Amino acid sequence: MAQHITLIGGGLVGALLAQQLAGRGFKVDVFEKRPDPRIAGFVGGRSINLALAERGLHALRQAGLANDVLQRAVMMRGRMVHTRDGRSGLQRYGVDDSEVIWSVSRGALNMLLLDAAEAAGVRFHFGQSLVDADFDGGRIRLADEAGVARGIDAPVVIGADGAGSALRAAMNHHTPLGERVEALGHAYKELEIPPAGTLPSELVDRSGGHDQFALEPHALHIWPRGGYMCIALPNTEGSFTVTLFLPAQGAHPSFATLPDARAARAFFEHDFPDVLPLIPDFANDYDGHPVGTLSTLYLQQWHLGGKALLVGDAAHAIVPFHGQGMNCGFEDTVVLASLMAGAPGDTADVFAEFQRIRQPNSDAIAAMALENYVEMRDSVADPHYLAKRELGALLAERAPQHFMARYRMVTFTHLPYAYAYERGRAQDVLLEQLLRGSTQAGSVDLDAAAATLRATLPPLPDLHG
Structure with missing residues (x-):
């Protein structure tokens, strides 16, 4: 039985x-x-x-x-990072389209x-x-x-x-x-960017040829602002779910200092001016959606x-x-x-x-x-972080049996999370030693760095075992 x-x-x-x-x-x-x-x-x-x-x-x-x-x-190929000065750039999650995540x-x-x-x-x-x-x-x-x-x-x-x-x-x-x-002390609120067809044409990014979406659809969009951020994930019907992450309490900006849509609109106009026009129902979204705890x-x-x-x-x-x-x-x-x-x-x-x-x-x-919260809201626009990221990618090409970015281990393999965590820490120590505070990955002798890597860390185990 x-x-x-x-x-x-x-x-x-x-x-x-x-x-x-x-x-x-x-x-x-x-x-x-x-x-x-x-x-x-x-x-x-x-x-x-x-x-x-x-x-x-x-x-x-x-x-x-x-x-x-x-x-x-x-499909989301990577993080599309939107800086304060209006620039944006894609930071791929993996090496190519075989390593993507899905919304x-x-x-x-x-x-x-x-x-x-x-x-x-x-x-x-x-x-x-x-x-x-x-x-x-x-x-x-x-x-x-x-x-x-x-x-x-x-x-x-x-x-x-x-x-x-x-x-x-x-x-x-x-x-x-x-x-x-353990409460994070930060909270979130969800907003929505509707499909492109409902927005004025001048607001829609058509550079990728995606008429259905207001932004590049094959990316997770991040507006990092140091201590807080907005992100946006695509939906199949052409909309994006936007999530604002802020401290729950404390000095501005926090959800305590932004109690309603009127206060939040002024905040968005200053900190996220390229996002606000894409959310035509901002007031209803902000006032109608709850603040979620983390x-x-x-x-x-x-x-x-x-x-x-x-x-x-x-x-x-x-x-x-x-x-x-x-x-x-x-x-x-x-x-x-x-x-x-x-x-x-x-x-x-x-x-x-x-x-x-x-x-x-x-x-x-x-x-x-x-x-990763600290990385997303702070580090993705930091020159030293970007140098470590670039150097890691170069080492992964030179010595793929010995180096894989922690994010890739977590996201694209079956390696135990505990292994990815410890291996990632060891690799980060090595990257710091190789860069010696530099923000230029090109300053590192890659042949010597790859030799140091092989001598320092054992080969990676079976990635899908």
């Missing part, structure tokens, strides 16, 4: 995990507090588009869904994953909120949208219900999990023996600045589904092994995401 798994949360990670478990012979029921987005429409409140990279694509390939998703995605719609992806999971035999129960759990008795209690509660048997329950996880709260009530939440979640314990486990953001929510939150969660599903298929009746050992494998990597990507 197939083992029964109860999943809390039918979002991206929950739906993908459910599909993978069902495909391996498990009986899976998913309980999701929101209504079915395929019927009620997708309920927002979080970013409407996300960055999909190799780790997430690998999980989607395992599920047989990668091609379907990519048909609904927009995908959260809602469209969620609905595709729900369809795939149902086709694999998963049963979804929408409008069902977790109220509490009796882990020793193997039962949970749920409430429907009218508040009517019921209990069900759930001897093995997995929480994929996000950063505000109800299952995590129930587990923590039963046995303290060592939860720590935090990192750390847990000492992800599971209660073999009875309950947390995955994805429920276990290790991170800030969004490396574009790896979804990718990390999807990687969780591959690891967990494989472990469970290998030992279907031993969830205690499986859950412990899952945490042993994944926790060092989730800690590493949490640290790198925080560092």
Whole structure:
């Protein structure tokens, strides 16, 4: 008889995990507090588009869904950096178009994953909120949208219900999990650049021949301003989702000093004058959209023996600045589904092994995401950073077995996040030594630098192992 798994949360990670478990012979029921987005429409409140990279694509390939998703995605080759003086330039993520990331719609992806999971035999129960759990008795209690509660048997329950996880709260009530939440102190607000056809023609950048988009579509646009920034990601219908990141409190500029659209408009006119004309509904967007908070979640314990486990953001929510939150969660599903298929009746050992494998990597990507915020808002226009970036690219060409930029390791390979973090730190030390404070990569003897690299660092492991 197939083992029964109860999943809390039918979002991206929950739906993908459910599909993978069902495909391996498990009986899976998913309980999701929101209504079915395929019927009620997708309920927002979080970013409407996300960055999909190799780790997430690998999980989607395992599920047989990668091609379907990519048909609904927009390729992003790199960061299009917009400086204060109105100049812009593309900083590629990878070496060529084989190393790109993809802007995908959260809602469209969620609905595709729900369809795939149902086709694999998963049963979804929408409008069902977790109220509490009796882990020793193997039962949970749920409430429907009218508040009517019921209990069900759930001897093995997995929480994929996000950063505000109800299952995590129930587990923590039963046995303290060592939860720590570190607020970034910065927050965000989303705005929208509509498709080009709705804007005056003189505002539209037609240099790339993309009539549908107001800006170059195959890039993640960044307006770095030192301490804060705007970014914009393309959507398939021609719009861009713009996100303003600012300190939540404190001296100007912060969301505390920009309480409404009138104050924010003056700020944009001064700091983002090329963005403001592209947002015709600025006042409604600014006043109508909430300020989102940014935090990192750390847990000492992800599971209660073999009875309950947390995955994805429920276990290790991170800030969004490396574009790896979804990718990390999807990687969780591959690891967990494989472990469970290998030992279907031993969830205690499986859950412990899952945490042993994944926790060092989730800690590493949490640290790198925080560092990437500083890089995006400050460093991308810094001459010394640009020199290190150029020198790193030259060394990667000269000695590809010994050097790969950390961003490429994280985004385009399957190397563990923890390895990418430590290797990246070692490589950065070497780059600093080679440059000796210079802002000119051309001042470095590349033959000598490559020899030093080979003598200092071991070869890179199998990138897709």
